[in-house]
Amino acid sequence: MKVMEELIELHEEHIPGLLRLCRQAGWPDYGEQELRTLVQQGNLFGYQNRQEDIISCIGLFMYDSLASIGLVIVDNKYKRQGLGRRMVNACISQVDKDTSIMLCATKEGLPLYEKSGFQTACSIRKYSCQSFKPITKKHDFELTPFTEMDFRELVAADQAAFGGDRSTLLHDLISQSKESVIARNKEGKLIGYGLSAQTPDNLKFGPIIAPSPDFAAVLINRLAEGKQGPMRIDVPGDSALLHDSLEAMGFHLDDEPPLMLYQNKTLPPRNGQLFALISQGLG
Known part of the structure; x- marks a missing residue:
C-alpha cells in the first residue's frame, strides 16, 4: 500500500476520514461533534494514501507548559510502516523543550511510545x-x-x-x-x-x-x-x-x-x- 510521504494538517473537511479511523480502531466515543472539537482545539496531522484517503492521524493539544498527544491511529492496512513513529516524532518536534508532554498509551502503542522516549508516570482508570x-x-x-x-x-x-x-x-x-x-x-x-x-x-x-x-x-x-x-x-x-x-x-x-x-x-x-x-x- 503506497503512502503519501508528506504529513498533512487535518481540518474539518477530513472529519469523515477521522470518523472512519475511529470506528476501525473501536473508539466509539468519537462522533462528528467530538472530532470537530478536536480539530478546532488542537493540531491534528495525518498521512494519506495515493487516493488521498486519510490512513493515519494524531492530535497535539497545547495548554501553556503542558502538551497532550492523543487520537493516535493507523489504518490496519498501513501498520508496520513507521507511520506512528513518524507522527509521534513530528508532534514532539513542535513542542518547546521546557513543556511537558503527556499521553495515555494503549497496549498496542506502548512499545512505540517507550522507544520514542516516553516513560510511565501513573495510570488512567477507565x-x-x-x-x-x-x-x-x-x-x-x-x-x-x-x-x-x-x-x-x-x-x-x-x-x-x-x-x-x-x-x-x-x-x-x-x-x-x-x-x-x-x-x-x-x-x-x-x-x-x-x-x-x-x-x-x-x-x-x-x-x-x-x-x-x-x-x-x-x-x-x-x-x-x-x-x-x-x-x-x-x-x-x-x-x-x-x-x-x-x-x-x-x-x-x-x-x-x-x-x-x-x-x-x-x-x-x-x-x-x-x-x-x-x-x-x-x-
Whole structure:
C-alpha cells in the first residue's frame, strides 16, 4: 500500500476520514461533534494514501507548559510502516523543550511510545456503567447549573487542578455539554464543577474538579442521576479513593492504561483536585 510521504494538517473537511479511523480502531466515543472539537482545539496531522484517503492521524493539544498527544491511529492496512513513529516524532518536534508532554498509551502503542522516549508516570482508570445506582452523601455546598458568570472562576479552578490553561477548550465543551454543574460553598466561592457529554455510545463525565473524593462522587451522582443508558468516566490513577463510590454507583473498572510523560519530565503543579479527565487524548 503506497503512502503519501508528506504529513498533512487535518481540518474539518477530513472529519469523515477521522470518523472512519475511529470506528476501525473501536473508539466509539468519537462522533462528528467530538472530532470537530478536536480539530478546532488542537493540531491534528495525518498521512494519506495515493487516493488521498486519510490512513493515519494524531492530535497535539497545547495548554501553556503542558502538551497532550492523543487520537493516535493507523489504518490496519498501513501498520508496520513507521507511520506512528513518524507522527509521534513530528508532534514532539513542535513542542518547546521546557513543556511537558503527556499521553495515555494503549497496549498496542506502548512499545512505540517507550522507544520514542516516553516513560510511565501513573495510570488512567477507565470505568463504565450499564445501570446507574444513585448514592446519598451529605454535603454542605450548593449545586447549580453553569452560567456565563461562573466561567472565570471555573477556569481558575480547572487550571489549579489540571496544571494548564484550557479555557478555550472548556468554553466549547460547556456549550456542547449535556449538563454543566457548579458547586459553591456557604461563602459563595466556586469549589468544584462537573460536565457530562453525550457521545454516540455513552454518557461521558469529565472534567470533574472537586476538593475531595466524596465531593467528586456527589458531582458525578448529580450528573448521572435519572439518566438512562451506558455511562463512562476516566479517572486519574492517583484518585483511587474515588473507586468505592464509583462501584457503589454501578461503575466497573474496565482498563487501566499507563499515563506517560516524555523524557522523565514532570506534570505542572496540580492541587490534587482533578478527579475525571475530558478524554484520554485531551487530558
